[in-house]
């Protein structure tokens with residue numbers, strides 16, 4: 001019997017598996033594909049995901065393989081510098097192909113001894129009081145106490161649970177490839193610039209030695225998007241949009257994607273939950289889907305582990321859906337808005353100019369940057385101090401950096417008073433005393449995902465709050 005089975009081994013599935021395994025859970029990732037995909041969908045990590053990698057000690061590896069770019073131009077491609085005092089010690093975008101992110105997450109999970117079964121798809125599931133039975137396409141039946149559908153936008157798990165996926169269907173489709181071109185690079189780039197003056201849906205640029213990444217609108221929405229386009233279809237699409245096919249040849253891979261925007265009605269049915277694209281899909285504007293999935297996993301991992309370890313207070317597991325669904329809703333809206341702002345009709349262009357002017361106002365710019373980077377996420381953990389519900393940025397404390405001190409994945413009380421205690425919860429909550437004044441507040445209690453749930457200085461208030469997040473004393 002596994003503790004948790006992840007159906008789907010994309011970035012969300014492996015991130016979640018690692019979050020559970022580091023807490024001692026016995027987990028299995030079931031992945032339909034025999035090998036990790038070569039298709040490079042996402043191109044980068046935003047601030048909150050970068051911070052999460054730091055909180056897991058993985059950031060150095062990501063930095064080695066990625067490239068830092070300045071923040072800005074993230075919202076509908078409107079170029080504005082970010083606010084100077086952004087609340088993070090990682091104020092950049094990390095450009096890194098999704099294939100590299102996935103490989104690093106797989107290595108992280110495998111380093112923790114996560115079990116993986118490749119080349120097997122989940123085709124059915126049943127659940128009862130004790131657990132879930134996952135049925136795979138070879139007829140094998142596996143038992144686990146919980147199962148999480150991390151199986152992407154066309155999630156089998158979501159369909160088997162009968163969870164509605166309302167929203168807008170794809171109206172447009174794009175072809176995506178990395179391929180070689182016979183046209184000289186200067187001519188290609190001049191053409192790209194010219195076409196993008198009137199059509200922001202098209203893009204092409206060199207990625208490595210003679211290989212270009214190309215995104216081009218398709219003529220129509222394919223019936224089955226899992227079937228990759230042919231080279232001839234790609235050439236036709238290029239000719240239709242730009243007047244030339246650039247002499248495209250030798251594609252490394254080809255893929256297609258659409259602009260469907262949908263959000264699962266619920267994130268949980270009994271012992272089965274959804275995370276990542278299985279719970280939300282939207283166009284890639286602003287580059288947020290993979291980030292959202294990683295952050296879903298970071299929110300869910302400790303809750304599910306707490307449930308399995310038997311100390312989760314009532315409602316802790318359901319808090320995953322009630323916190324993460326509204327975050328996804330905001331991201332969906334952001335991509336809807338960006339879609340309008342990138343359209344070429346006179347009305348949309350006028351709104352784009354207006355939004356661009358508004359972004360010159362620091363607070364408007366800050367709101368958009370904090371949303372896309374996800375550092376503005378504020379969960380409803382109750383009224384009070386401004387920090388409540390937000391994740392705390394990394395701070396240098398007497399005993400080390402905050403994010404380093406959180407690598408064990410437990411709760412953390414940072415006590416600037418030197419008087420507070422977590423006695424009774426030491427197995428779930430660490431205590432760091434820091435009287436250097438590094439914090440602007442007397443003391444904060446952080447959940448394992450780094451979000452602030454208490455700010456104060458009195459033991460009574462702290463002791464009253466601890467059970468809400470960390471259960472009864474041991």
Ligand SMILES: Cc1cc2nc3c(=O)[nH]c(=O)nc-3n(C[C@H](O)[C@H](O)[C@H](O)COP(=O)(O)OP(=O)(O)OC[C@H]3O[C@@H](n4cnc5c(N)ncnc54)[C@H](O)[C@@H]3O)c2cc1C
Nearest residue numbers: 008010011012032042043122152276277287288289290291
């Ligand atoms: C062109 C493009 C550009 C993008 N750019 C960005 C970006 O810059 N930044 C960003 O954050 N996001 C971006 N995204 C979105 C990002 O690619 C997705 O949000 C991300 O891959 C979601 O991860 P996931 O693990 O939830 O799902 P997926 O990556 O879809 O993984 C799901 C996995 O489940 C497996 N699976 C499916 N069904 C089953 C089954 N029945 N049993 C077992 N396994 C199954 C699949 O084989 C797959 O490996 C982009 C997307 C596109 C299309």
